[in-house]
Amino acid sequence: MRVPWKDRLLLLLVPPLIAGTFGVPVSAPASAAERLDFQRDVRPVLAQFCFRCHGPDAEHRAGELRLDDRVSATAPRAAGPAIVPGQPDDSVLIHRIMAADEAQRMPPPDSRLVLGPQERATLRRWIAEGAEYQPPWSLVPPRAAVWPAVRHTSWPRGPLDGFVLARLEQLGETPSPEASRETLLRRAALDLSGLPPTLDQLDDGLADPSVDAYERAVDRLLASPSFGERQAVEWLDAARYADTNGYFGDHPRTAWLWRDWVIAACNHNLPFDEFTIRQLAGDLLPQPSVADRIATGFHRNQMANNETGIIDEEYRVEYVADRVRTLGMAWMGLTLECSRCQLAPSLKETKMPVSVPTKSSPATVASSRITRLTSFCGKLASMRCQLAP
Numbered sequence: 001m002r003v004p005w006k007d008r009l010l011l012l013l014v015p016p017l018i019a020g021t022f023g024v025p026v027s028a029p030a031s032a033a034e035r036l037d038f039q040r041d042v043r044p045v046l047a048q049f050c051f052r053c054h055g056p057d058a059e060h061r062a063g064e065l066r067l068d069d070r071v072s073a074t075a076p077r078a079a080g081p082a083i084v085p086g087q088p089d090d091s092v093l094i095h096r097i098m099a100a101d102e103a104q105r106m107p108p109p110d111s112r113l114v115l116g117p118q119e120r121a122t123l124r125r126w127i128a129e130g131a132e133y134q135p136p137w138s139l140v141p142p143r144a145a146v147w148p149a150v151r152h153t154s155w156p157r158g159p160l161d162g163f164v165l166a167r168l169e170q171l172g173e174t175p176s177p178e179a180s181r182e183t184l185l186r187r188a189a190l191d192l193s194g195l196p197p198t199l200d201q202l203d204d205g206l207a208d209p210s211v212d213a214y215e216r217a218v219d220r221l222l223a224s225p226s227f228g229e230r231q232a233v234e235w236l237d238a239a240r241y242a243d244t245n246g247y248f249g250d251h252p253r254t255a256w257l258w259r260d261w262v263i264a265a266c267n268h269n270l271p272f273d274e275f276t277i278r279q280l281a282g283d284l285l286p287q288p289s290v291a292d293r294i295a296t297g298f299h300r301n302q303m304a305n306n307e308t309g310i311i312d313e314e315y316r317v318e319y320v321a322d323r324v325r326t327l328g329m330a331w332m333g334l335t336l337e338c339s340r341c342q343l344a345p346s347l348k349e350t351k352m353p354v355s356v357p358t359k360s361s362p363a364t365v366a367s368s369r370i371t372r373l374t375s376f377c378g379k380l381a382s383m384r385c386q387l388a389p
């Protein structure tokens with residue numbers, strides 16, 4: 001009996017199909033049928049052409065108009081609101097970007113910023129669609145997607161197939177025939193272990209006569225140590241892991257104990273909350289084990305400079321900034337790069353939460369690390385929201 005392999009594919013097939021076969025960039029602009037997405041389609045236009053004078057920076061704000069903030073952008077003004085949601089023809093913003101009179105045109109010609117027809121059309125359409133602002137993706141709680149309607153209703157064997165088919169139908173394409181078992185085993189091995197299948201793995205998968213042969217092959221891959229190694233790669237990248245110090249000479253460092261901790265955590269399915277506590281502050285757990293302490297190696301992944309003659313304080317600050325940035329990106333999906341300059345005064349008031357673990361750092365600093373980290377991250381996130389509506 002032929003095994004219905006396709007219905008076991010779902011998860012493994014979707015990313016390559018979306019990224020590869022369709023050849024459509026992930027951030028393709030909205031088609032005529034879709035609504036514009038503020039972060040993807042509109043914010044880049046406002047940021048490039050307007051925020052310099054109508055953005056969060058109060059010092060350089062012109063005409064007391066903020067276009068990064070919906071309340072300000074839609075507020076009543078002498079000449080009428082800059083934006084009247086749903087009514088582009090009544091919005092001063094549209095009059096000003098379309099103005100033939102140079103003295104009226106936005107951006108002002110002497111700024112040397114020139115808004116093209118495409119960008120004008122985007123702003124007009126966005127206002128017509130209701131001028132909604134959305135926060136950055138990482139601050140939006142995830143919601144279950146609505147399954148798309150498809151014509152060829154008998155083809156999908158699971159929910160994800162529906163998304164693949166809907167896109168294919170949109171492009172006027174039909175699904176390819178089912179791939180061979182060898183191909184499916186190869187894809188599963190590459191996805192789950194990062195490696196092509198060994199000959200033994202292929203032989204085992206091909207020789208298995210059971211109906212759930214594919215699931216069994218996947219289970220074997222999930223149980224192999226390579227699975228944790230493959231999963232850990234993403235986290236090691238986010239944490240900026242390396243086996244050398246970077247900078248001058250780029251000498252080796254011994255950080256593989258932390259790397260192996262992450263791999264083991266993946267292989268043992270450690271829940272993400274427990275993983276997070278140990279990465280951030282395993283040493284502060286009651287009676288921390290050696291492994292708990294090793295987990296905090298997350299904080300030691302920044303580059304380290306041991307060049308003779310460097311100014312220690314300069315690099316201490318550099319390391320703290322690196323770690324704040326890394327922490328923001330790894331856990332909050334926020335780069336926090338802006339905090340270095342624009343938010344410097346606020347940051348000075350906000351103590352850096354994680355002291356650089358030098359031999360001299362007092363134990364008392366460590367004892368409040370978790371509390372301070374939490375409030376610090378909250379503060380940074382809210383500062384960042386003010387900048388990025």
Ligand code: HEC
Nearest residue numbers: 049050052053062063065077079082092093096106107111
């Ligand atoms: C280089 C600075 C600069 C840039 C860039 C700029 N503006 Fe302006 N904008 C001004 C100044 C100055 C005023 C106030 C004087 C005026 O009304 O011409 C103004 C006024 C406005 C007003 C009228 C406010 C009112 O109530 O009278 C609107 C609407 C406007 N800008 C929209 C935009 C949009 C949209 C962009 C981007 C596409 C933009 N501006 C880019 C400097 C700028």
